[in-house]
Amino acid sequence: MQTDINTFITQSPQIRGSRPRIAGTGVTVRRVVNWYKQGFDPEEIADQFGHLTLAQVYAALAYYHANRDEIEQDLEAEERETSLLLQQYVQLAEAA
Numbered sequence: 279m280q281t282d283i284n285t286f287i288t289q290s291p292q293i294r295g296s297r298p299r300i301a302g303t304g305v306t307v308r309r310v311v312n313w314y315k316q317g318f319d320p321e322e323i324a325d326q327f328g329h330l331t332l333a334q335v336y337a338a339l340a341y342y343h344a345n346r347d348e349i350e351q352d353l354e355a356e357e358r359e360t361s362l363l364l365q366q367y368v369q370l371a372e373a374a
Contacts, residue, residue: 307341
């Protein structure tokens with residue numbers, strides 16, 4: 279039985295803000311890429327998530343490599359938001 283790899287990645291406005299994700303899960307491509315950039319190989323990523331197959335992880339990575347600009351922009355936006363929240367937290371802690 280053949281599997282159409284186009285069925286592995288999906289997007290919908292009501293789930294994860296329309297970010298590309300592995301179909302049938304809430305795991306975004308961005309999340310898989312974060313683990314990948316931390317040095318985890320696809321097998322380790324699949325093991326960490328437990329419910330993902332190796333094919334799903336590779337599909338997420340293939341999507342990333344085919345749409346690198348889109349995912350990199352999303353990663354940069356997340357990093358900026360995290361940095362801003364951390365800065366606000368530090369300011370609140372210092373004011374307390």
